[in-house]
Amino acid sequence: xxxxxxxxxxxxxxxxxxxxxxxxQPGRRYIDCTLGGGGHSTAILSRCQPGGxxxxxxxxPEAINLAQHNLYDYFESSVIIxxxxxxxxxxxxxxxxxxxxxxxxxxxxxxxxxxxxxxxxSFQVNGPLDMRFNPDEQLSAADIVNRMPEAKxxxxxxxxxxxxxxxRIAKNIVAHRPVADTADLASIIAGTIGDxxxxxxxxxxxxQALRIAVNRELDHLTSALEQTLNCxxxxxxLAVISYHSxxxxxxxxxxxxxxxxxxxxxxxxxxxxxxxxxLELIIRHPxxxxxxxxxxxxxxxxxxxxxxxxx
Numbered sequence: 001x002x003x004x005x006x007x008x009x010x011x012x013x014x015x016x017x018x019x020x021x022x023x024x025q026p027g028r029r030y031i032d033c034t035l036g037g038g039g040h041s042t043a044i045l046s047r048c049q050p051g052g053x054x055x056x057x058x059x060x061p062e063a064i065n066l067a068q069h070n071l072y073d074y075f076e077s078s079v080i081i082x083x084x085x086x087x088x089x090x091x092x093x094x095x096x097x098x099x100x101x102x103x104x105x106x107x108x109x110x111x112x113x114x115x116x117x118x119x120x121x122s123f124q125v126n127g128p129l130d131m132r133f134n135p136d137e138q139l140s141a142a143d144i145v146n147r148m149p150e151a152k153x154x155x156x157x158x159x160x161x162x163x164x165x166x167x168r169i170a171k172n173i174v175a176h177r178p179v180a181d182t183a184d185l186a187s188i189i190a191g192t193i194g195d196x197x198x199x200x201x202x203x204x205x206x207x208q209a210l211r212i213a214v215n216r217e218l219d220h221l222t223s224a225l226e227q228t229l230n231c232x233x234x235x236x237x238l239a240v241i242s243y244h245s246x247x248x249x250x251x252x253x254x255x256x257x258x259x260x261x262x263x264x265x266x267x268x269x270x271x272x273x274x275x276x277x278x279l280e281l282i283i284r285h286p287x288x289x290x291x292x293x294x295x296x297x298x299x300x301x302x303x304x305x306x307x308x309x310x311x
Contacts, residue, residue, distance in 0.1 A: 012039025013106065013241060013300040017287050019047055021239040021307040022102035027051035030102045031092070031231065033085040033224065034058060036110040038067035044104075045074040053077050055097040059084040059133040059215075066112055084134070086220040088227040099233040105240040107221070107247050108303065109211075121211060123186035123203045129179065131207075131214045141210045145185060150174045160218075161209030162245065168192050169206055182207075208244065218246060225254045229278050232310040237282065243302045248286070255279055255308045282307040 018040055022030060024047040032041045035056035045054050056071070056078060058064055064082045071078050079095050085105070092098045113133075114122045120130035120141060129142035144153070154170035157163045172192045179185050186203040193202040212218060228238050238255075242248040257263055258279040262271040286304035294301045 011111065011297045011299075012037075012043070013108065013297065013303045014287065014289060014293070014305050015040060015043050017305055018104060018106075018239055018241070019043055021282065021287070021305060022104060022237050024048050024102065025052075028101035029053045029055075029097060029099075030104070031055045031088075031097055031100045032057065032104050032106075033088065034104070034106045035067045035080065036063050036106065037112060038070040040104060040106060041067065041071060041078070042074070044102075045071065045077055049077070053097075054079070055092070055095055055100070056080045057083055057085050057088070057091060060110075060113065061134070062112060062116070063110060084220060085224040088224050089230055092231045098231055100231055100236055101233055102237045102239065103228050103232060105221075105224070107217075107241060108243045108299070111299075114299075120182050121207070123182050123201065123207055126181055126183035128181055129185060129210075131211045133215050137215075139214055141214050142179075144210055144213060145173060145179050146177050156213055157206050157209045159209070160212040160246065161205035161207075163205040163209065165193055212246070218250060221247060221250055222254070225251065229258070229310065234310055236310045237307060238279070238310070239305060239307045241303050241305045243304070248304050248306070251306050255281060255306060258308070278311055279308040280311055282309055 024044055026048055028048050029052065030044050030048065032054060035041060035058035038056065041054055041056050045052065054077065056067055058067065061082050064080060068080055081091055083091055109121055113119055115125065117125040117127035120127045129140060129145055131141040150170050153173065154167045157169055158166035163169065169189055169192050172188055173179060176188050179188065189203040189206050232238065240251045242251055259277050259281060261275065261277055262273055263275045264271050264273045286306050289300040289303055
């Protein structure tokens, strides 16, 4: 997909809610850990002028190219880095953004990734079994699909995809090896589950599981959330948009843990952890898209925004 076309099709989720969650103000500094096409970053930069700055991070070099195009008007106010957010502290140290006023994670796939057939993220357009955010990484979806032992593959699909038919799907994938491409894989999964799969395509959960495994998304998210505590200024805000229960659970548990004065196991008679709360919740329940936003952008339907402030 060309940059011009991707710019037109990229629709950021919960934009006004993110601006409010981060309390974007002129002259302040913000970090977008999942830059994508730059939709959220453009909104943040437009509200933090004059004097505001933004650090944008993305592991996907194609996203970096698109964001540089879309953020051209804010060239002097933005720093764009092609890296994974699990290196957040190091990136902040090198760029001088260690005391940010707000940090954003939007954990969903971008329109650019979903619509690029050669990336293999979607079963709706045929392409190679890739799914890597960064093409320089070694492990691809093809490696997992065609080489992983059946039992381990079933466990991966069950845990990361929360797919109740994981064992049957894994068995059928192994029986059809080598699996050639995304269309081949989607056909195998659909043939396994049948026509009674409800509202979502039968391959959705398995593709999610493979993408998470290829990019180590949950491990990287857990690490990056921990690092935000050292990258936020006092009073700085953390906003995270997640799209499935595994991500949302990690974010929720992290924020709740960091609001507590004690994180010892409940069976201990007295506190031994000496943990001090570092966050306070801005909202108790996640913000979700309005019906009008879902109608305009169906991909936003599962978005959940959680927000906390550094004490």
